[in-house]
Amino acid sequence: MLKGAVQPDSPAAAGAAKASRRKSQAREILEGCLGLLVVLVILVAFFGFSTAHFFSLTTFDSIANQIPTAVLIAVGMTYVLIIAGIDLSVGSVLAVSGGVLGIAIMRWHWPLWAAALACTGTGGLCGLINGALTVRFRLPSFIVTLGMLEAARGAAYLVTNSQTQYIGSEIAKVNDVNLFGLSLPFFLAVIVVIAGQLVLSGTIFGRYLIGIGTNEEAVRLSGIAPGPVKVMVFVLSGVLAGLAAITYCARLASVDPNAGEGFELSAIAAVVIGGTSLMGGRGSVVNSFFGVLVISVLENGLAQLGAQEPVKRLVTGAVIIAAVVVDFYRTRTRAKEGLR
Amino acid sequence: MAPLLQTEGLTKSYAGPVLSDVSFELQPGEVHALVGENGAGKSTFCGIVAGLRTPDSGRMWLQGRPYAPANKRVAEAHGVRIVLQELNLIETLSVSENLFFDQLPHTLGGWISRASLREAARNALGRVGLSELDPDAPVSGLGIGQKQLVEIAAGLARQCRLLILDEPTAALTPADAERLFLQIQKLKDAGVGIIYISHHLEEVLRLADRVSVLRDGRRVATRPRGELTADEMIRLMVGRALDDTAARAEKRSAGPVLLEVQNLSAPPRVREVSFALHRGEILGFAGLMGAGRTETVRALFGADPRQTGKILLDGRDVTAGLHSPTDAVRLGIGFLTEDRKSQGLLLDKPVRLNISLAQLNGDLRGPAGALRRQREVAAAQTWVDRLAIRCASIEQIAGSLSGGNQQKAVLARWLYRNCQVLICDEPTRGIDVGAKSEIYRLLDQFAREGKGVLVVSSDLKELLALCDRIAVISAGRLVETFERGKWTEDQIMSAAFSEMKV
Numbered sequence: 001m002l003k004g005a006v007q008p009d010s011p012a013a014a015g016a017a018k019a020s021r022r023k024s025q026a027r028e029i030l031e032g033c034l035g036l037l038v039v040l041v042i043l044v045a046f047f048g049f050s051t052a053h054f055f056s057l058t059t060f061d062s063i064a065n066q067i068p069t070a071v072l073i074a075v076g077m078t079y080v081l082i083i084a085g086i087d088l089s090v091g092s093v094l095a096v097s098g099g100v101l102g103i104a105i106m107r108w109h110w111p112l113w114a115a116a117l118a119c120t121g122t123g124g125l126c127g128l129i130n131g132a133l134t135v136r137f138r139l140p141s142f143i144v145t146l147g148m149l150e151a152a153r154g155a156a157y158l159v160t161n162s163q164t165q166y167i168g169s170e171i172a173k174v175n176d177v178n179l180f181g182l183s184l185p186f187f188l189a190v191i192v193v194i195a196g197q198l199v200l201s202g203t204i205f206g207r208y209l210i211g212i213g214t215n216e217e218a219v220r221l222s223g224i225a226p227g228p229v230k231v232m233v234f235v236l237s238g239v240l241a242g243l244a245a246i247t248y249c250a251r252l253a254s255v256d257p258n259a260g261e262g263f264e265l266s267a268i269a270a271v272v273i274g275g276t277s278l279m280g281g282r283g284s285v286v287n288s289f290f291g292v293l294v295i296s297v298l299e300n301g302l303a304q305l306g307a308q309e310p311v312k313r314l315v316t317g318a319v320i321i322a323a324v325v326v327d328f329y330r331t332r333t334r335a336k337e338g339l340r
Numbered sequence: 341m342a343p344l345l346q347t348e349g350l351t352k353s354y355a356g357p358v359l360s361d362v363s364f365e366l367q368p369g370e371v372h373a374l375v376g377e378n379g380a381g382k383s384t385f386c387g388i389v390a391g392l393r394t395p396d397s398g399r400m401w402l403q404g405r406p407y408a409p410a411n412k413r414v415a416e417a418h419g420v421r422i423v424l425q426e427l428n429l430i431e432t433l434s435v436s437e438n439l440f441f442d443q444l445p446h447t448l449g450g451w452i453s454r455a456s457l458r459e460a461a462r463n464a465l466g467r468v469g470l471s472e473l474d475p476d477a478p479v480s481g482l483g484i485g486q487k488q489l490v491e492i493a494a495g496l497a498r499q500c501r502l503l504i505l506d507e508p509t510a511a512l513t514p515a516d517a518e519r520l521f522l523q524i525q526k527l528k529d530a531g532v533g534i535i536y537i538s539h540h541l542e543e544v545l546r547l548a549d550r551v552s553v554l555r556d557g558r559r560v561a562t563r564p565r566g567e568l569t570a571d572e573m574i575r576l577m578v579g580r581a582l583d584d585t586a587a588r589a590e591k592r593s594a595g596p597v598l599l600e601v602q603n604l605s606a607p608p609r610v611r612e613v614s615f616a617l618h619r620g621e622i623l624g625f626a627g628l629m630g631a632g633r634t635e636t637v638r639a640l641f642g643a644d645p646r647q648t649g650k651i652l653l654d655g656r657d658v659t660a661g662l663h664s665p666t667d668a669v670r671l672g673i674g675f676l677t678e679d680r681k682s683q684g685l686l687l688d689k690p691v692r693l694n695i696s697l698a699q700l701n702g703d704l705r706g707p708a709g710a711l712r713r714q715r716e717v718a719a720a721q722t723w724v725d726r727l728a729i730r731c732a733s734i735e736q737i738a739g740s741l742s743g744g745n746q747q748k749a750v751l752a753r754w755l756y757r758n759c760q761v762l763i764c765d766e767p768t769r770g771i772d773v774g775a776k777s778e779i780y781r782l783l784d785q786f787a788r789e790g791k792g793v794l795v796v797s798s799d800l801k802e803l804l805a806l807c808d809r810i811a812v813i814s815a816g817r818l819v820e821t822f823e824r825g826k827w828t829e830d831q832i833m834s835a836a837f838s839e840m841k842v
Contacts (some may be wrong), residue, residue, distance in 0.1 A: 202710060215682070281688065
């Protein structure tokens with residue numbers, strides 16, 4: 001979690017902080033994402049001045065329509081990383097959930113809402129398997145979800161008959177709902193980010209995540225069973241991958257067995273750019289959102305600069321590493337302040 | 341002839357003095373035993389000789405030459421070796437690789453010569469009676485006794501003139517121990533000097549040519565074997581003036597039985613332990629390192645599985661509903677762990693989070709699982725004030741507090757949880773004197789409120805000062821319980837050693 005600026009050696013400051021606790025909590029979150037906002041503004045300004053069409057509705061539109069899928073996955077990934085786990089299966093889970101969505105609509109002729117439910121349910125089920133195996137057999141989630149990455153991909157091929165299938169205008173309607181040029185998935189993603197942050201910083205469950213990621217044994221010996229909490233986190237990650245599948249399929253109006261390949265890595269990249277620790281115990285959903293934005297702006301901007309895929313990947317990679325290095329120094333400074 | 345090893349005025353302090361002005365002498369071919377209570381400074385002394393630690397002051401000579409090893413490697417170059425009580429084996433490697441890890445036989449190209457390694461390993465293992473053990477077997481599959489033997493074999497396999505054995509028989513069966521004694525005799529005959537640390541006094545009397553007793557970091561006596569009995573050793577080990585804090589504690593009045601434990605077993609360390617804790621009472625668990633005290637309270641708390649045992653709280657049988665720490669906390673039991681850093685604290689989180697942890701699923705749970713933030717802040721502030729935890733604010737990172745204040749923060753967690761039974765495992769380990777007495781005061785106050793405290797401590801002085809009764813655990817059994825006023829330190833130590841006799 002993010003820490004507010006605490007002035008040590010000053011009882012008055014402590015008292016004031018107590019009084020304006022609620023306000024300072026909002027400020028904490030704001031301060032936490034300030035650095036990312038600055039980076040984002042710089043990026044936008046840079047691309048705005050160095051390309052002809054960056055400040056255009058088209059750019060805005062394409063970013064807004066691209067990110068919901070990535071954002072939904074990143075929110076789940078944030079939770080998983082906070083408990084010091086990892087979920088490599090999200091891309092494949094997205095594909096198999098999307099496949100179920102396709103079947104439900106085309107073969108079973110289910111109404112959209114029921115199909116959507118089956119889709120997120122599939123994601124949740126995959127997450128449940130991930131979580132249950134991780135907790136029950138005390139396996140590293142890296143291994144379990146790596147297995148699921150393969151298994152769910154296989155399932156996606158089975159479900160879709162290994163073919164990309166057009167699922168018709170029904171699903172595309174999801175994307176047609178518009179407000180100021182922003183689609184329904186975009187709003188869904190924003191709502192999930194806000195809810196995700198509220199749960200993280202305002203509920204018992206969120207505090208459990210922080211505790212488990214920091215020192216699971218201390219949490220256990222304080223009378224809190226970490227197992228169910230961890231399972232829940234993987235279920236959430238799966239459900240969000242299922243939701244992401246809906247937005248993905250809606251955008252393309254089809255299901256694709258190869259959907260979501262490599263999404264797990266870009267999600268981890270976004271979350272890490274957002275300052276969430278891979279060691280667990282620390283993270284912010286809002287910042288993960290900005291992390292996704294940074295990557296998206298970067299990719300779109302570079303594309304408009306005429307950069308080819310290799311250069312884009314090179315730069316994105318450098319940004320990820322830079323973000324982690326910056327975070328390392330920030331954490332260390334904070335630790336030093338605590339020691340004062 | 342110059343002694344093999346001579347030390348003069350060795351002194352070492354960490355938080356407080358651990359070793360003060362220790363002079364010591366070892367002749368070639370001599371077994372010189374070191375005995376003393378937990379924390380008397382035995383391991384520190386040997387660590388200095390073996391180059392694991394450097395003394396704050398004092399000098400050493402090896403065969404008349406000044407000797408000041410900067411590290412273990414230098415000491416080994418001088419032929420000084422230590423076999424530690426804790427196992428230093430690499431679990432994933434084979435027995436032979438572990439035996440010769442720092443001097444693996446290899447060919448010119450850097451390839452390990454398996455054949456000669458195996459050969460050397462067989463030799464080394466044969467000396468400790470492990471000739472049937474496959475040198476290629478992974479260490480992870482060995483039992484603790486075998487591991488200990490492998491560790492000893494590694495020490496014996498090398499050329500040395502001074503060998504330090506720190507509790508070598510702690511995990512050995514009597515037969516294995518006999519084999520070890522045989523090897524010790526051989527080394528002696530070859531002129532190797534041996535420093536031998538053990539809690540097994542019978543063993544010491546059998547093996548040692550001379551015995552030195554350490555107490556509170558000082559060498560209080562050195563006697564030839566013939567002039568010492570086990571009882572005398574115990575008396576020398578504890579024979580300090582009684583601390584005045586013991587006299588100061590006013591009598592608390594014990595109420596009805598709060599917690600009753602019958603036949604608690606959790607093999608291999610806990611065997612049929614039964615005891616009762618009264619309201620308003622502080623009950624201490626004394627015993628030697630590794631006697632099973634921590635294991636006993638962990639099994640009681642549900643942190644480790646137990647095999648048998650019946651647990652009653654306020655006369656009600658709660659055995660069926662107590663299988664995890666979650667159950668224990670719900671029933672009103674709190675547990676201040678032995679190692680607060682790895683098992684107690686959220687080190688890089690604010691004090692506030694550390695205090696509130698056990699109440700998250702209690703007092704702090706709001707509607708729909710919301711966290712009652714304001715209540716949390718208020719409670720944290722209250723407990724910081726009440727326990728006088730020295731921190732800049734409740735937002736200060738717990739890891740940046742002093743040991744004493746860290747411990748108070750964990751204590752605050754359980755006081756805030758309002759538990760009825762508080763289990764404290766080594767509550768003042770690594771804490772300065774001031775914070776110690778504050779924690780004693782808090783525990784005393786807690787007991788006076790009609791609750792019960794269970795204290796596990798390796799510091800007998802602490803138990804004598806704090807407890808109404810002291811139960812002694814030896815080799816996993818609760819052997820005797822002493823009442824305040826009717827105990828002597830000698831009796832308690834004798835009880836602690838009672839199951840250890842070979």
